[in-house]
Amino acid sequence: xxxxxxxxxxxxxxxxxxxxxxxxxxxxxxxxxxxxxxxxxxxxxxxxxxxxxxxxxxxxxxxxxxxxxxxxxxxxxxxxxxxxxxxxxxxxxxxxxxxxxxxxxxxxxxxxxxxxxxxxxxxxxxxxxxxxxxxxxxxxxxxxxxxxxxxxxxxxxxxxxxxxxxxxxxxxxxxxxxxxxxxxxxxxxxxxxxxxxxxxxxxxxxxxxxxxxxxxxxxxxxxxxxxxxxxxxxxxxxxxxxxxxxxxxxxxxxxxxxxxxxxxxxxxxxxxxxxxxxxxxxxxxxxxx
DNA sequence: CACTTGACCTGTCCGC
DNA sequence: TGCGGACAGGTCAAGT
Numbered sequence: 001x002x003x004x005x006x007x008x009x010x011x012x013x014x015x016x017x018x019x020x021x022x023x024x025x026x027x028x029x030x031x032x033x034x035x036x037x038x039x040x041x042x043x044x045x046x047x048x049x050x051x052x053x054x055x056x057x058x059x060x061x062x063x064x065x066x067x068x069x070x071x072x073x074x075x076x077x078x079x080x081x082x083x084x085x086x087x088x089x090x091x092x093x094x095x096x097x098x099x100x101x102x103x104x105x106x107x108x109x110x111x112x113x114x115x116x117x118x119x120x121x122x123x124x125x126x127x128x129x130x131x132x133x134x135x136x137x138x139x140x141x142x143x144x145x146x147x148x149x150x151x152x153x154x155x156x157x158x159x160x161x162x163x164x165x166x167x168x169x170x171x172x173x174x175x176x177x178x179x180x181x182x183x184x185x186x187x188x189x190x191x192x193x194x195x196x197x198x199x200x201x202x203x204x205x206x207x208x209x210x211x212x213x214x215x216x217x218x219x220x221x222x223x224x225x226x227x228x229x230x231x232x233x234x235x236x237x238x239x240x241x242x243x244x245x246x247x248x249x250x251x252x253x254x255x256x257x258x259x260x261x262x263x264x265x266x267x268x269x270x271x272x273x274x275x276x277x278x279x280x281x282x283x284x285x286x287x288x289x
Numbered sequence: 290c291a292c293t294t295g296a297c298c299t300g301t302c303c304g305c
Numbered sequence: 306t307g308c309g310g311a312c313a314g315g316t317c318a319a320g321t
Contacts, residue, residue, distance in 0.1 A: 187314060
């Protein structure tokens, strides 16, 4: 569920909370969640200062002072939550979704030089933390293949068209979800941006007009920016670096709104399956040509 | 090669 | 109430 706006929200929180701190201890309960954390990983981590927290697509990068970086993918249910000396939980006025930590979904715990902890929680164990030499990150297959950042200044509608043409014989929703086409788009913002541009998710890329691609380019960037502004989308799991929910779903137009009226025309929103995903559309606004 | 489907997991919800 | 099955959705491997 964490897509670009959610991961970016976590990044901003971690950047503020972690930069300058030193890792003093690390533990993990699940080998799958930290696949290369064998034997001497502690010696590479303990004593390392956190220099900078960045993001590429849906992946978080924590650069350390030791020429190593932590790479973290939250996949669907991953959380990275910072806890200082007050281990607050649900019901606290800060709107925290998670309770006292660690809990049973905690996979990795970092202890920091100020006495705080960073918890990597992941109910479904799809996510992971890896330690890699910083210089080797560009050589990792994913980073070689991943498409452009949709919010970067040079991401024009023409670039978007060119990227989408790589998947011209598939439907537009599958192409949007393909990380090698455009970075960071997942199910929520695919549905929201297609509604915004009035495009049916099943239309083949080669049949989408330039005018529609232009509209999709604007709709996608608008919805990603709005969601970042609202702290992302929380359904069940996603929280920011302080455990707080995101508020975008309050503003969603179609996602998880089947049975409700389309905000634009009042037609009842439908849910179907496209590209193997639950897909939300307005049958009046989004028609196949 | 281009594209689609299934596997990876666990918790929740729905129908019987 | 318990139980089976569908579903949630990011990514990669396997299948067509």
